[in-house]
Amino acid sequence: MTSTHSHEAIHPLIGAWALDACTPEEAELVQAHLSSCAVCSEEARTLRETAAELGGGHLRPPAGLGIRLRSAAHLRRRPAPRAPGYAKPYAAQVAALDLMLSGLPTGDWQRIAAYEQMSVHDLLAHLIATDGLVAAALGVAVRPPVEPGTDAETRTVAIVAREKERPVDETRRSWRDQAEELCLALPRRPNGATVTLGFPMVVPDALLARAFETWIHTEDIAGATGSAATTPLPEHLHPMADLAARLLPKVTARRMPDAAGRHVRLHLTGAGGGTWTVPVVSGHTAGEPDAEITADVVEFCRLVGARRDPDAFPAELGGDTALARAWLAAAPSLAPYP
Incomplete structure (x- = not known):
């Protein structure tokens, strides 16, 4: 699985972050990464201190750090607009x-x-x-x-x-x-x-x-x-998984028309996960689940995006396992392209 907060992707942003020159979205990515990467966390602390010293001018920053900070300011990409x-x-x-x-x-x-x-x-x-x-x-x-x-x-x-x-x-x-x-x-x-x-x-x-x-x-x-x-931040991943759970009955109904009135309890684990009771055929209110599926939230989203093979998908199945397997096989149909 891809690292949630990749060092290679985030490291170039740390100089701009130290100057408060990141967009809000970039700042969220950096802050989430710093909690799990000791190397970037230490550099970020040092760059923040250097930025403060450059502003105050009473201490000499470590060699090279002042140059990197000034470069970060000049190379900053245009900010994304504020979004709802x-x-x-x-x-x-x-x-x-x-x-x-x-x-x-x-x-x-x-x-x-x-x-x-x-x-x-x-x-x-x-x-x-x-x-x-x-x-x-x-x-x-x-x-x-x-x-x-x-x-x-x-x-x-x-x-x-x-x-x-x-x-x-x-x-x-x-x-x-x-x-x-x-x-x-x-x-x-x-x-x-x-x-x-x-x-x-x-x-x-x-x-x-x-x-x-x-x-x-x-x-x-x-x-x-x-x-x-x-991968998306947990607070962004959860609504994406929720959208998939709400839309899936529209496609599983076409693949599994004989399963009207049946439901799948979906447990998605990991940060950003949750639990949903999903009707196999849209238009049916939630009832007691006929099958249960437990899987990692990131991997499930990749399955829905048609980037995972349903036959090899790692999940714990309960109840009517045939129904669960058929439902997982239908899930990639939600992707707009095969």
Whole structure:
């Protein structure tokens, strides 16, 4: 399993953090990492003290640290816009992916990262395409405009073809600009408004879905390029798992129509986990569970994202184990792409 707070991903941010120059999302990633990494924690303490001394000017900082702090200030990336609470998981995943892409060698952008055909460049174009559906629904002007009735797959084909003709840094800038404009538009849009991403969703759920997919594709890119990725913070992971539990009946109903009225008790362990009683077929109120499944919350989210093999998925099963296995086999159908 990928480390929750990767040293390689977080270490470049510590200088900016010491100057309070990180975005809120980056600061959350750094602070979570410092509690588990003694090396970064010690450097962060020293850099904080150096920053204070540079301000006071009465002590000489250790050699090199003052230079690193000043460099951090100049190299600070543009801050992400402030997002409503429900959109913080999305803003954090955008920041995490942008951090990874900032150090990606040019040649790595053409490595195949997902679906046996999409390169890193293509995956970012796919994120532009799907995020653009949400942005357009929020009244943001997207380029090219979204035609009425366009779905994520159709728009992805068009945007991937367009971005192949553009330099990777322009694709990255277009993705980040659109993500920022999307976040800025959120306070002007009623939470009860709906966005269609496979299913009609209220705006907060649509932003959680975008956070979820951005994280999954960040891990795809990390695996393809040998980069370090971080899993979402527990307070961001839990609502993503909750969204999956609420949406799964919509897909398991198609795969398991004979299981109407039956329920699965889902226990997800680890930070950000929880317990849900999930109807196999949507429209049925929660009842006594017919099957129980206990699994790690991060691994379960990867399963729902179609990044784990259901037949080899590590889980403890109880009750009707055949029902539990069939339900796990259906779970990856929630992912927008196979």
